Amino acid sequence: MRLCCEVDVVSRHLPALGLKSRGKGVQAVVSLCLPPRGNELQSGPSRACLLISTRKDKQGTRYELKENIEQLFIKFVDEGKATVRLKEPPVDICLSKANPGSLKSFLSASRMAHRGCDVSIPLSTLKPVKTSEFENLKIKMVITSKKDYPLSKNFPYSLEHLQVSHCRLARIDMRMLCLKNLKKLDLSHNCIKKLPATIGDLTHLQELNLKDNHLESFNVSLCLSTLQKSLQSLDLSKNKIKALPVQFCQLRELIHLNLNDNELIHLPFKIGQLTNLRFLSAARNKLTNLPCEFKNLSLEYLDLFENTFEKPGVLPIVKLQVPLTLLEACARTILSYRIPYGPNIIPFHLCRDLDTAKTCVCGRFCLESFIQGTTTINLHSVAHTVVLVDNMARMEAPIISYFCSLTCYVNSSDLLK
Incomplete structure (x- = not known):
């Protein structure tokens, strides 16, 4: 089995030496492989080892798996990320940008190899990775x-x-x-x-x-x-x-x-x-x-x-309601005080009305009670x-303006000239 992803091999000795890892992975092919014939790992049901091959090192670096995985970090496996922590050598093999489905199968097989069980998936052989295999990267x-x-x-x-x-x-x-x-x-x-x-x-x-x-x-x-x-x-x-x-x-x-x-x-x-x-x-x-x-x-x-x-337009569109309806008054209060709302709190159609509320030139909000006028805007102002x-x-274009009350309209009447 082979997994195409980015790999960063981090030694756990670095912090003790006052050093940091570069924190950046390289494109690699990670394989679960059979060791060479005559190797002592061949005795026993599980013979799988881990091989990490890169473009610069197609022969790859091999790591034993049997009873050698200290921990698997799989919290972000659905994002194609995981870390295999080995006992010897004391390194963390950080995998990223992998296919989540393939990564899950790969980690499952690695866990079986660690326990000494037979790996249920076909294993690769310890051969150099071909350049064509890096196309998946x-x-x-x-x-x-x-x-x-x-x-x-x-x-x-x-x-x-x-x-x-x-x-x-x-x-x-x-x-x-x-x-x-x-x-x-x-x-x-x-x-x-x-x-x-x-x-x-x-x-x-x-x-x-x-x-x-x-x-x-x-x-x-x-x-x-x-x-x-x-x-x-x-x-x-x-x-x-x-x-x-x-x-x-x-x-x-x-x-x-x-x-x-x-x-x-x-x-x-x-x-x-x-x-x-x-x-x-x-x-x-x-x-x-x-x-x-x-x-x-x-x-x-x-x-x-x-x-x-x-x-x-010369004449404004007047939709003022005096006195304000209870719905209008409540909507203005909710929006003015930025009170949270959602379909889990109030009916969906009210959420839609609040989402589409108009903003008056004075900064206040209006729902169904307003005066609508059209002015021009110099586009260089934006x-x-x-x-x-x-x-x-x-360089000018017409722009709609809303007024929440007759007072706002009168005070801004010069905008409509």
Whole structure:
């Protein structure tokens, strides 16, 4: 049995000598092997030993296993990580970036070899590892034609960068979603119509490129997944997306966002929560105005070229309720005092209402009682570099403003001129 992963062999004598390990693994093939003929380990039911081979040392270093494992650390085995602590020599063999299923089988077999039991899986022989076997340790793979797409074998589990473009994929291959080390996934120029929720299981994913596909929506579950903490770059350009969910603004690590050439009629109205966003492109959509919280952004680059922006309306939309309903008063209190809420505390539809509450120009919140007006915003107030909105060299765009009371509206009436 052979396991492709990263290995760091750490001597436990180092701390006593005042030294530290370098703490970085190397690509290796770890094998459970049979010792050479004539070796004393051949007497007895279990003859397995551990062999660690690297690109620089294909012959490998051998470690005995029978009654020689002091402890197995398997807390993070589902993440492809484990440590085998040996008695002699006193070293910790740290394994990472391994396939979790293969790693579990490998550790189980190692435990059996330690106990002197027969190992139930086929063992390798003590031969130098071929260079081709290190192919499973590839970090980057680029596929740009359908004929090169792997059908009969899996993607290397160690991949950190995978590009599959121009392959006419109609859906995302589930084998890709098992690559837990992926940091960059490029599926541009395909025919993907829907995103599976399991993309959110890629806990290290930093860049996702879905340019030029057939997407019509963005899965809400992805906005609530671990992508909230990892995703920094998202390219959804050249699709058919009409709207993004409110929860999209929970992807707060986003730095680059490309929404060019879609059918967006509006941006998520909580877009101001994307505090790390620095590069935003939403050119050639159907935007008629910008959401109120757009003014909270702090961008380096902004492109809103060729949208169908309308002129600010003269008359405001009045939805004031006097006196406030109990629901409105409670909602404003919960949001103002940042009282925690969730579907386990209050009904789901109330959570949705609270999530979509408007923010008044004064900073307070409103749910169903408000005045809505449209003003203009100079885009240079939110971005250092701005692409012209149209061929008329305009740098302004209409933006929606909300007022929680008639007093706020009157005090801010100069904004609406």
